[in-house]
Amino acid sequence: MQLSLPDNYRRGQRLQTLVENQTTYTVSQAEMSIFETHQQAERVLLTFDAPVLASMVHGKKVMHLRNQEPFPFLPGESLVLPGGEPMCIDFPEATATTPTKCLAMTIDPTLIGQVVDRMNEQLPRADGAYWNAWSSNYCFTNDAAIHRIIHRMIYLFAEDHPSKDLFVGMALQELLVRILQAESRDELLLGKGPSTSNNRLSHVVKHIRDNLRERLSVDELSRIGNMSSSHFTRTFKAETGMSPIDFINEQRLQMAAGLLREKSRRIGEVYMECGFNSPSYFNRQFKRRFGCSPKAFQQGT
Numbered sequence: 001m002q003l004s005l006p007d008n009y010r011r012g013q014r015l016q017t018l019v020e021n022q023t024t025y026t027v028s029q030a031e032m033s034i035f036e037t038h039q040q041a042e043r044v045l046l047t048f049d050a051p052v053l054a055s056m057v058h059g060k061k062v063m064h065l066r067n068q069e070p071f072p073f074l075p076g077e078s079l080v081l082p083g084g085e086p087m088c089i090d091f092p093e094a095t096a097t098t099p100t101k102c103l104a105m106t107i108d109p110t111l112i113g114q115v116v117d118r119m120n121e122q123l124p125r126a127d128g129a130y131w132n133a134w135s136s137n138y139c140f141t142n143d144a145a146i147h148r149i150i151h152r153m154i155y156l157f158a159e160d161h162p163s164k165d166l167f168v169g170m171a172l173q174e175l176l177v178r179i180l181q182a183e184s185r186d187e188l189l190l191g192k193g194p195s196t197s198n199n200r201l202s203h204v205v206k207h208i209r210d211n212l213r214e215r216l217s218v219d220e221l222s223r224i225g226n227m228s229s230s231h232f233t234r235t236f237k238a239e240t241g242m243s244p245i246d247f248i249n250e251q252r253l254q255m256a257a258g259l260l261r262e263k264s265r266r267i268g269e270v271y272m273e274c275g276f277n278s279p280s281y282f283n284r285q286f287k288r289r290f291g292c293s294p295k296a297f298q299q300g301t
Helices: 109-122 144-158 164-190 200-210 218-224 229-240 244-260 267-273 279-290 294-300
Strands: 021-026 030-037 041-046 052-058 061-065 071-073 077-081 087-091 100-107 138-141
Touching: 030 144, 100 109, 100 144, 109 164, 138 164, 144 164, 164 200, 164 229, 200 218, 200 229, 200 244, 218 229, 218 244, 229 244, 244 267, 244 279, 244 294, 267 279, 267 294, 279 294
Parallel strands: none
Antiparallel strands: 021 030, 030 100, 041 087, 052 077, 052 100, 061 071, 061 087, 077 138
16 A cells, blocks of 8 residues: 655645655644655665654665664555654665655654553553553554555645644544554564563464464454453454454465465465455455455566
8 A cells, every 4th residue: 555645745845955855744743744855865864853653655765773674665664763763764766757755754742642541541451561652663564544544644734724733633643543553463463562471362363373274263262362252352452453353354364465476376275275265255355455356466476
C-alpha cells in the first residue's frame, strides 16, 4: 500500500533545495513535513526535537540509526523515533524526475502520554504489563488501518479547514493506539515483549504460528491462554488491535505470500498448505490484503 500526496501539497512553493526540500503544516498537537529529494545523496543528517513518525511515500532511502544495521526504507513502511534521536540517510535512487518523498510527523509528547494513560486504564495488557511510549526506534510495515489513517492525515494537514486541529487531534489518537498495538503484536510474534515468558498471549501466538496449517478455534486458543472465550477475545484485540480470527488470517496470508514468491508453487496447493479450506475465500482475503489476486502476486514477484 503506497501513500499519495494531494496535488497542491506544496501550496505553490518552489523547491528551495534538491536534498530534503521541506514543506511543513502545523496544528496544535503535531507538525507534518513532506520531504523531497531530487538527486542522489549520502549521509544526510536529520533530528527532530519531539517524537516523530516517518512514513515513506515514494522512492527509497537507506536509514542509518543508532545501534542498528543500515536498512532500506520503502513505500508502505513507517518508523517511529523518540525525540532527539538522530537519523543518517542515504538517497541511492533519487533523481529530478523520480524524487524520493517521505513524510515526517512530530507529535506532542503530552498527547502521547495522555493516550498511553487511557490505554492503561481502558485496554489493560495481558498479565499486568503496561503500555509505554517509545523509548527506542520502532520500524514497521503499515497495516491497512494505519495506512488509511496516515493517508487521511496527509489530506487533513493540507486542508484549509477551520476544524483542522480537532480533526487531526482525533486521528492522531487513533493512530497512536494502532501503532502501539502493532508494536505489541510484533513483539508477541518475535517473542520480545515484556515478560514474554509469562505472558499468556505469547503462548497463544506461538501456538498459532506453529499450527497455521491446522484448524484453529477461539475456544482452543482461549484454553491455551487460560481465559474464558469472551475475556480472551477482548484481551487479544486490545493488545494486538486484531481479533484472534483476523490475526490468524493475517499470519496465513503472510505465509501464503512467502510461498507464492516461489514460482514453482501452485496456488491450489498454497491455500491448503496455509490452512484455508476454500479457494474462493483465500482469493478474496488475499486480494483484500495485498490488492491483487494470488496469481497476479506470484507473477509480479
